[in-house]
Amino acid sequence: MDIMALTSFAWSAIAGGVVGNAAYDSIKTLTGAGFARLAGYTVNNQQTEFEIAFLAMLETNQVLRDSLIQLAMGGTGNISSITTGNISTTGGSVIVGNRNSIG
Numbered sequence: 001m002d003i004m005a006l007t008s009f010a011w012s013a014i015a016g017g018v019v020g021n022a023a024y025d026s027i028k029t030l031t032g033a034g035f036a037r038l039a040g041y042t043v044n045n046q047q048t049e050f051e052i053a054f055l056a057m058l059e060t061n062q063v064l065r066d067s068l069i070q071l072a073m074g075g076t077g078n079i080s081s082i083t084t085g086n087i088s089t090t091g092g093s094v095i096v097g098n099r100n101s102i103g
Contacts, residue, residue: 001069003058007051009072015042026071030064031057 013023017039028035034057041050058065 001072003055006058006065006068006072007054010038010054010068011042011047011050014039017042023071027068030067030071 009023010027013021013027014035016024018024031038034053037053038050041047041053058068
């Protein structure tokens with residue numbers, strides 16, 4: 001997927017700002033702490049600043065880029081790894097936060 005198409009997808013999903021929307025919720029989860037800054041740019045209609053910040057995130061985080069491309073192409077925004085905390089399960093998936101599946 002073209003990087004500018006991905007940027008446009010993210011801008012539209014965040015600018016739409018509907019909690020409960022799969023794209024919005026997935027982007028919020030995937031971008032983590034950076035989401036607040038991206039959302040602020042959409043609220044203030046600062047598309048150039050949004051693009052700069054978003055592209056910087058993608059350049060430094062290949063996993064984020066791959067996950068967002070998958071999401072934009074109709075895939076799921078499931079998180080497949082955890083870097084902190086303990087989660088144990090008896091063979092089933094674990095649901096965290098905004099219904100993001102782990103496992």
